[in-house]
Amino acid sequence: LRFxxxxxxxxxxxxxxLDPTRYSINSINSMVSTLDQLKKMQKERQEAAKKAVxxxxxxxxxxxxxxxxxxxxxxxxxxxxxxxxxxxxxDFVVKSVEEAYAAVDIAGYNYMDSxxxxxxxxxxxxVICGSETFPxxxxxxxxxxxxxxxxxxDFTWTGWDYLGEAAxxxxxxxxxxxxxxxxxxxxxYIAYCGDFDIIGNRRPASYYREIVWGLRSDPYxxxxxxxxxxxxxxxxxxxxxxxxxxxxWPDDEQKPIIVxxxxxxxxxxxxxxxxxxxxxxxxxxxxxxxEFDTFYDRGEVKAVAYQNGNPIGxxxxxxxxxxxxxQVKADRQTLRADGQDLCFLIxxxxxxxGIVNRASDQKVSVSIEGPGIxxxxxxxxxxxxxxxFDLERTTFDGYVLAVVRASxxxxxxxxxxxxxxxKPAVVELTVE
Numbered sequence: 500l501r502f503x504x505x506x507x508x509x510x511x512x513x514x515x516x517l518d519p520t521r522y523s524i525n526s527i528n529s530m531v532s533t534l535d536q537l538k539k540m541q542k543e544r545q546e547a548a549k550k551a552v553x554x555x556x557x558x559x560x561x562x563x564x565x566x567x568x569x570x571x572x573x574x575x576x577x578x579x580x581x582x583x584x585x586x587x588x589x590d591f592v593v594k595s596v597e598e599a600y601a602a603v604d605i606a607g608y609n610y611m612d613s614x615x616x617x618x619x620x621x622x623x624x625x626v627i628c629g630s631e632t633f634p635x636x637x638x639x640x641x642x643x644x645x646x647x648x649x650x651x652x653d654f655t656w657t658g659w660d661y662l663g664e665a666a667x668x669x670x671x672x673x674x675x676x677x678x679x680x681x682x683x684x685x686x687x688y689i690a691y692c693g694d695f696d697i698i699g700n701r702r703p704a705s706y707y708r709e710i711v712w713g714l715r716s717d718p719y720x721x722x723x724x725x726x727x728x729x730x731x732x733x734x735x736x737x738x739x740x741x742x743x744x745x746x747x748w749p750d751d752e753q754k755p756i757i758v759x760x761x762x763x764x765x766x767x768x769x770x771x772x773x774x775x776x777x778x779x780x781x782x783x784x785x786x787x788x789x790e791f792d793t794f795y796d797r798g799e800v801k802a803v804a805y806q807n808g809n810p811i812g813x814x815x816x817x818x819x820x821x822x823x824x825x826q827v828k829a830d831r832q833t834l835r836a837d838g839q840d841l842c843f844l845i846x847x848x849x850x851x852x853g854i855v856n857r858a859s860d861q862k863v864s865v866s867i868e869g870p871g872i873x874x875x876x877x878x879x880x881x882x883x884x885x886x887x888f889d890l891e892r893t894t895f896d897g898y899v900l901a902v903v904r905a906s907x908x909x910x911x912x913x914x915x916x917x918x919x920x921x922k923p924a925v926v927e928l929t930v931e
Contacts, residue, residue, distance in 0.1 A: 503532060504598030511602045526607030526630035529596045529614075530586045537586060584613035593618070600625060605651070607631075612640050619649055629653035633736045634668075634692070634704050638711045638786050655708070656737060660693030666881065668692025670741040673731035681735050689881035692737040696879035698845065698900035704739045707761045710787055717812035718762035718781075718802045720744060725751040725795055743896055745857040746800045746816035756795045761787055764804035764811055772798040778805070819856035822848045825863070825916050825924040826855075833929045834871075834905035834912075841874060842928055844901045846916055848894055857897035863918045864891045865901050870930045871912035874902040905930045 511523045530537065586592060593614070600606040600622075607630030608614065615627060627650045629640050640653040660668075666683025668691040689697055694705035703721035710719065721742040732741075742759055760767045762781040769776040769791045779789035781804070801815045826847040834840040846863055847855045867873055875887045880895035892899050903914055905928075912928040 504596075504602070507599035508602035522604040524605040524607045524628060524630065525599050525603045526609050527596050527599060527611075528609035528631070529592045529611060530583055531609075533589075533592050533595045536591060537589075540589075583610055587611055587614055588617075593621070597622075612636060612643065615643055615647070615650060619647070623649075625649065626651060631656045634739060635736065637704070637708050638783065641711050642783070655694075657690070657693050659695045659699075660697040660879070661690050662688060662697070664690045664692075666691055667735055668737040668739065669735065669881070670738045671733040672727050672741075673733070683882075686882045686884050688883075689879070690737075691881040692739075698877065698879045698898060699843065700845070700879065700898060702739070703742055703744065703759070703761075707787065710761050710763050713763065716763070716804075718760050718764065718767055718804045718814045720800060720802050720814050720816050721759045721761070722746065722748075722800075722816070723757040723759065725754055725756045728755045728757065743857060744816060745855075745896070746798075747819040747854075747856055747858045748795050749797075749858055751795045752797060753794055756793060758791045758793060758800060760789045760791070760802045760814075762789070762802070762804040762812075763787055764806050766805040768803045768805065769793070770801045770803070771796050773801075817852075817854050819854040819858075820850035820852070821920070822856045822859050822861070822918075823851045823921060824849045824853070825918055825921050826853065827914075827916060827924045827926050829926055829928065831928075833931060834903075836870070836905055836907055836909045836930045838905065838907045840905045840930075842903045842905075844903065844914060844926060846894075846899045846901065846924070848897045848918070848921075855897045860894045860897065861918055862891050862893050863899050863916055866890065866915045866917075867903065867912060868915075869912040869928075870906040870908040870910040871903050871914075871928070872906070874904040876901050903928065 507525050514521065514523050605626045605628050607628050609631035610633065612629055612632055618625065629650070629652065632640050632653055632655050634655050637655055644650050644653055664682070665687040667681055669683055694702060694708065696702055703719070706715065706719040709715040721744055723740055723742045725748050727741060740759060748756070758769060760769065760781065764781050766778045767781045767789045768778045771793065776791050776793050779791065781787060781789045797818045799815055799817050801813060803810050804812045826849045828845045830843045834842055848859060848861065849855050865873060865876055873890070876889060876892045877887045878892060878895035878899045885892055901914065903912060909931045912930060914926045914928065916924045
């Protein structure tokens with residue numbers, strides 16, 4: 500701690516030397532900063548508890564219970580955020596970051612949002628930013644920002660999904676066979692906690708955030724996968740619900756399903772094929788969410804948001820027919836002939852109306868002609884065992900991504916995609 504505070508000051512002073520106009524921030528998790536002391540305290544508590552149990556069993560003649568480490572791990576995973584908050588309230592944890600924060604302009608709080616108000620009383624001149632927070636606290640932390648001028652912003656972990664910290668954002672289900680841990684066993688390899696998935700598509704949490712921030716007036720519909728209906732969920736603090744924006748569930752006709760609607764409105768109404776399922780409260784008072792327990796019926800699901808009885812926005816999802824097309828979107832058409840420039844091509848499985856079919860994943864192959872190479876080919880599947888450098892890849896929830904790198908020669912790159920029952924899709928990219 501002493502060295503951390505000292506280095507915080509040294510780095511901040513060097514930054515001011517190089518650029519006196521730029522604000523400095525140090526982002527700290529005070530619990531992590533005091534792990535040695537916390538471990539020592541925990542050990543002392545465990546030894547005291549063990550001694551108390553031994554004394555109790557000597558008096559009554561019983562044997563101590565068997566090891567409950569597995570259930571303890573499960574409890575820790577389910578209540579990690581709460582336990583972190585408890586530890587961050589300890590006096591030595593609070594004081595551990597004093598010097599480091601005093602050296603910078605802005606105090607970056609990693610998972611310390613429970614300390615905002617109390618720390619303001621202790622350190623009234625401290626400017627705070629939520630530099631790493633849990634996704635389930637998006638609305639709570641944004642309210643802190645809006646109501647308190649000393650809290651200048653919030654950054655949730657995380658914006659873009661990534662390799663590593665495998666499965667910290669997973670949603671498990673009872674009897675899934677997975678070990679109860681914050682991390683996932685092989686073949687998990689993606690964190691699965693981003694607002695954007697690893698190939699760049701927005702996930703439901705990103706739309707929820709957009710609504711909470713007041714940037715979207717229309718509601719958003721996300722549907723929980725019906726195969727998990729009724730199962731007990733086990734989440735980590737970084738998990739969202741296991742839902743996607745799809746109304747295509749061909750194996751679940753007339754089966755129960757949960758529809759989530761996010762909206763900054765007093766009420767939302769859900770309609771399935773123009774039949775009202777009912778209205779439910781939403782908005783800030785209900786954490787901007789409403790859930791409808793209903794049945795899947797192929798066709799259209801629609802959400803209408805109401806304020807003071809008047810409709811203010813709507814959103815719809817349409818069921819997709821069988822996959823018949825490959826829809827390709829390139830992020831650019833022209834690349835530099837420098838051997839470094841990249842083009843990202845998102846490929847979607849769609850029906851003949853252009854609706855993405857997220858329920859019929861299949862293999863897609865790619866080939867390239869001209870002055871370019873395939874830099875990588877993959878999906879957002881967090882448990883895939885396929886290779887990023889193969890010329891064939893399985894879609895995940897209807898999508899796959901190819902990355903093409905230009906060579907140092909000018910010309911035209913022809914990228915060709917193929918899949919069963921689909922007409923090949925060809926994209927031409929200019930290299931100059």
